[in-house]
Amino acid sequence: MTHEPPVAAVGTGTTAVLRNRPFLLLWLSQLATQVGSNMVLYGLTVIVLESTNLSSAVSALFLTFLVPAVLLSAVAGVYVDRVDRRLVLVLTNVLRAVAMVAIWWVGGNVGLILLLNIVVSVITVFFAPAEAAMIPYLVPRHQLVSANGLFTLTLNGAFALGYALLGPLVVKVSGGPESVLLVVAVLYVVAAVFCFTLPPSPPQAATHPSGLGVHEAGAAARGTFSQLAEGMAYIRTNRAIGWSLIYLGIAASLVGVIGVLGPDFAADTLGLKPEDLFVVVLPLGVGIVMGVLLLNSYGRFVPRRRAIEGGLIALGALLAGMTVAGPISRALQRVEAPLVDLSAVTSLIAVVTAMAFVAGIAYGIVAISSQTQLQEDLPHEVRGRVFGVLNMLVSVGSFLPIIIVGPISDLIGTTAVILIVAAGIFLSGIVSIVRRGPLAPAETRAMAGMMVPGTAVDPIGIAMRTDDDQHRPAPDDPEAFGE
Secondary structure, three states: OOOOOOOOOOOOOHHHHHOOHHHHHHHHHHHHHHHHHHHHHHHHHHHHHHHHOOHHHHHHHHHHHHHHHHHHHHHHHHHHOOOOHHHHHHHHHHHHHHHHHHHHHHOOOHHHHHHHHHHHHHHHHHHHHHHHHHHHHHOOHHHHHHHHHHHHHHHHHHHHHHHHHHHHHHHHHHOOOHHHHHHHHHHHHHHHHHHHOOOOOOOOOOOOOOOHHHHHHHHHHHHHHHHHHHHHHHHHHOHHHHHHHHHHHHHHHHHHHHHHHHHHHHHHOOOOOHHHHHHHHHHHHHHHHHHHHHHHHHHHHOOHHHHHHHHHHHHHHHHHHHHOHHHHHHHHHOOOOOOOOOHHHHOHHHHHHHHHHHHHHHHHHHHHHHHHHHHHHOOHHHHHHHHHHHHHHHHHHOHHHHHHHHHHHHHHOHHHHHHHHHHHHHHHHHHHHHHHOOOOHHHHHHHHHHOOOOOOOOHHHHHHOOHHHOOOOOOOOHHHHOO
16 A cells, blocks of 8 residues: 655645645654754864864864765665664654764774774765655655755755854854764654654565665665766766856865865864864855855846856955964054944955855856756766766866875865865866856857847857957857757
């Protein structure tokens, strides 16, 4: 007998979805666990840095969060489908709560912290597919778009809420990062209670032999590598897809770099305490939201590729500017303004906050525009398969800077590494402009469709073209290159 999701109310919007009580409880569980996971990330970053004073140790911490997800995601779903998903949700939350208490108990023993965090990450690998599979079980088909959109929004907002706001706030109020672990343990218990109230979701009746789970797991892993090969082949024959992947890889790598070097950057470059990283991360998160709002309101007036390239150039310049925020602040404080006291807006904190806010806007424009461009460029018949592979490639690609920047920072200093990263981001925007050249006709036609006909122009492309180029197709023109 199949389960039919309850129809809580007529409508497809967010309000109608939240009137579905089982889905509301599942979403509250997701909110608690996602915010809690990001609070733990912040708290453990401070604990590890204070215990070792090594950025390489923070790199190791981040890898304990990421590696299990990449290695085990292909097989976790196979086993999740063979048991009651509600049981998986409850059990994984309880086990993570116990693990949080265990990490709190070991204190500053970094080796045990990393080992226990691997255990937490492995448990989370099984929680994620069970949670995703429960959504269509609880929500009617006509509300799935709104339900998935709400989960995606929560996933993206949890980083700013947990890592940039609540994590630092708990550390400040309690006087130490260890208390974050106990708070998050409570959040996991609350999430387990929410999940326990959900309707059972048993697996479909099956007559598989007991050893088939291992066989299916192996098949899932082989299928993942097969899809990876297909995705790489598709990327090689579609350069526009490759560029979008590069943009997303840069954005993902920057998050990893800030996570690893952020506390040390706050201490060494800005003269703050490691737990005061929220001075940078919070305005950065607010700026990302502002970037999304600006794209929604005015994005149609700027070609998407130019928005990405401009965002990369601005992001690199602002990141470099934050490394010299001290001299900039002192220079501004020497400026005398009649009848106005500028000390409040020229202080180091004010300058860093302003730069981080604008950098957040630039990051939001790059990340969201790249994601949208990728979705538009992928044909419908391959979108799901290739997009999933590309997401995995971006995740794997983000490992490299996380592994490298910590040890290099220990050798040459955090400020120097941030400057190198900033220069790389800045140059990536310039290289994209030069290598990709003028906008393709399809891109300018899309702009013309949104504006007054005939007014869509590409000033950068016009400046770059010579007389011989006027009748030559643009490098990324899909009509000219069969893309």
